[in-house]
Amino acid sequence: MPMSFETLIVEHRGAVSWLYLNRPTVLNAVGKHGMVELRQAFTDLRDRKETRVIVFSGKGRAFCAGADLTAKPDPEAEPSDEPTFLDLATAMEEVLLSIKKPILAAVNGIACGGGLEMAMMCDFIIACRSAKIGDAHANFGLMPGGGASVRLPRIVGVNRARYMMYTGDLFTAEEMAKAGLVTVLTEDDALERDTQAIAEKIAAKSPLGIGRMKTLINDGMDIPAAHAIRMEKLMVQNHFHSFDASEGGRAFEEKRKPQFKGY
Numbered sequence: 001m002p003m004s005f006e007t008l009i010v011e012h013r014g015a016v017s018w019l020y021l022n023r024p025t026v027l028n029a030v031g032k033h034g035m036v037e038l039r040q041a042f043t044d045l046r047d048r049k050e051t052r053v054i055v056f057s058g059k060g061r062a063f064c065a066g067a068d069l070t071a072k073p074d075p076e077a078e079p080s081d082e083p084t085f086l087d088l089a090t091a092m093e094e095v096l097l098s099i100k101k102p103i104l105a106a107v108n109g110i111a112c113g114g115g116l117e118m119a120m121m122c123d124f125i126i127a128c129r130s131a132k133i134g135d136a137h138a139n140f141g142l143m144p145g146g147g148a149s150v151r152l153p154r155i156v157g158v159n160r161a162r163y164m165m166y167t168g169d170l171f172t173a174e175e176m177a178k179a180g181l182v183t184v185l186t187e188d189d190a191l192e193r194d195t196q197a198i199a200e201k202i203a204a205k206s207p208l209g210i211g212r213m214k215t216l217i218n219d220g221m222d223i224p225a226a227h228a229i230r231m232e233k234l235m236v237q238n239h240f241h242s243f244d245a246s247e248g249g250r251a252f253e254e255k256r257k258p259q260f261k262g263y
Contacts, residue, residue, distance in 0.1 A: 007034040008041050009059065015052040015203040016196060017045050024060025027110055031068035035088035039095050046099045052203040052262075054099070055195055056122055057106035058115075063131070066113025069140065086145050089114070093146060096121050097218075100211035102202050106195040107182070112136040112170060117146030120155065123214065124183040126198065127173040128191040133181065139168035154221070155181050206244035207262035 007030070009020040019041055021028035030038070045054050058064055067085060083091075096103065096118075105111075105119040107127035113136045119125050127133070135148050143149075144165070153161040156179040164171070176182040186194045202210065212235055220228035239245055244260045251258035 005037045005041060007031075007037050010041060010045075012050070013196060014200065015050065016055060016199040017048065017051040017053070018055045018057060019045065021058040021064050024058075024062070026068065026070075027062035027065035028058040028060065028115070029065045029068040029070075030114065032083075032085050032088055034068070035085065035092050039088070039092040042092065042095045042099065046095065046101070052101060052207050053199040054101055054103045055106050055199055056103055056118070057192075057195075058108055060109070062109040062115070063105070063107040063111040064115030064118060065110055066115050066117075066136065089146060093121060100214055101207070102199075102210060102214065104195060104199055106191055107131045107133065107173070108191055110170070113142075113144075114146050117144060117148050117151070120147065120151040120181075125176075125181060126184040126186060126191065126195050127176070127182045128186050128188040129173055130188050131173040131182075132170040133173060133176045134168065134170040135165045136168045136170070138166060152181075155179075204257075204260075206242075206248065206258075206260040208242055208244045208260070209239065212239060 005022075007021065007023055009018075009022045011018040011020070021030065021034070023029060023034070042054075045051050067089075103122040105122035105125045107119055107125055109128075109131055111119050111127075111131060111133045116133060116135055119133075135144065135152065137143050137148070148165065149161075152164065155161075156164070156176075160179055163169075171179075173182050173185055177185045184194070184198065216228070216232050216235060219231065223231075243263050244258075247258050247260060
């Protein structure tokens, strides 16, 4: 059954699945309902066997302008058992981070505040030249709650992250590419084409191998290097016994493209 959402669009292009935020009139700002739908969409794509790579993007002239501030909570309201926006955003993030498949952020325009945070949750960012990127929380008397204070310093460096967060400024995609936040820079009319090509290249690799690399990279960031290297050696010993590792060797010997199965 095809996935149907009010605030999202999901498109499958071979082994690559595109997930679009689809509220272009509000620059794809995400409210509580949107977070619920994002969590469900990422869950569905995580569990969909045909999907090997996920591309996360936005419709219109923005990737995502962050949280929908028109729906902010009343600080004087009575306590409620209803999940808060932060509760729902955290639940979505947990699902996204549980996905072993590569997730590419295709930033097609403005990406600020929570939009930047969601882009940084992905494996890497591909952006068109006209994209504007920044952490705008300070402009609204807010602070990040989706990992910007942790991920941004690790990617661009501590002092640059401080400047970005304290000023709330937006930066060009080219500036962010030089800072290491944007991995691939494309022309505006080539973003989807180039992103699809990169995603297809990754999708042709072993899903098992790519998933294990993702685990090693992500987990290795949080433990001492010696422990991370030991974890890598243990995992590669196990990986040698997989079908995909054997298939790669056979394909090389037979001078053909490997047909990876993911096990």
